[in-house]
Amino acid sequence: MDSPASHRLRRGRFSEPGRLYLLSSITRDRIPIFESFQAARCIAHQFRQAQLEGAARTLAWVVMPDHVHWLIELQQSSLACLMRRFKSRSRCALFKLGKLQGTLWQPGYHDHALRREENVCAVARYVVANPLRAGLVKKLGDYPHWDAVWL
Template identity: 30%
Template sequence: MPRRSRSLEPGNYYHLYNRGNNRQNLFFERNNYLYFLKQFRYYVAEETVHVIAYCLMPNHYHILIYLRDDSLSAAMHRFTMSYTNAINRRYQRCGSLFQGRFQTLHVDNDRYLLHLTRYIHLNPVQAGFVEKPEDWEFSSYHEYVGIRRGTLPKLKYISEQISTPAEYRQFMKSSDKSPLHSIQHLLFE
């Protein structure tokens, strides 16, 4: 595959996303979601990024990160190969699982960062899988509102704007969704 045309610079925020090849599922059962997160933590999050928010959907994922060093592309390659190989072995399939390389959007201000967390956490609601974001197990929303004490998402990156679970719940219900128009194209069918 060709190299990424723009460089990813440490010290910046990025929205990572990708979907299944030919829009097929990436996850086939609950354990696949858990394994994906475990492998992402091992290959990518431990050294390369801080995860700010994430949501795993049946055929795609969204991960909002703070980039700590310049090895993201290599780490993501190792991660996606590991996950693909495991899924291919488990389900006796072969070939690509992901639709090419992961995609990135640079997040250039705190307001956009905060609104992007809402977009990510509302993804299963928008897709009609659940009525409320807390009903979707495979997102960091649970950490944001104090339902779960997971260690993958680092909430400190939004704590200057929203400091308590109650404030985040209120933010999720607010009608100010103005920055979301710039990311609507990310909705996967």
């Protein structure tokens, strides 16, 4: 169920094909389910699946223990449809793996439409550097759950 103010988050949300978006979603109660290597790779597979279906072109992503960041170019989908399918499929896949009982994601998600003047590579660096800022690793190459098209 959405929080009482969640409708305000959706006000003005517009899905524009060809536009770049930074999407973020958090696990329910910030449970660190993606500490499991298998669970994190399952999420990475869902990013690839969205690209294979033509819903979004993935530019960069990182799977943190309790949340994800996903930099995309929206293609043949809306943000709402893309995130609904991503969350549903990831939950089903983790359930089948035996890694999940119950709800996986908190309701909603955060989206930021990049402005033309924003440096896309800088945003991608911000995304993939999350494990460094969180203190999970000393160097980015030690963290296995991220990717960017520029590498």
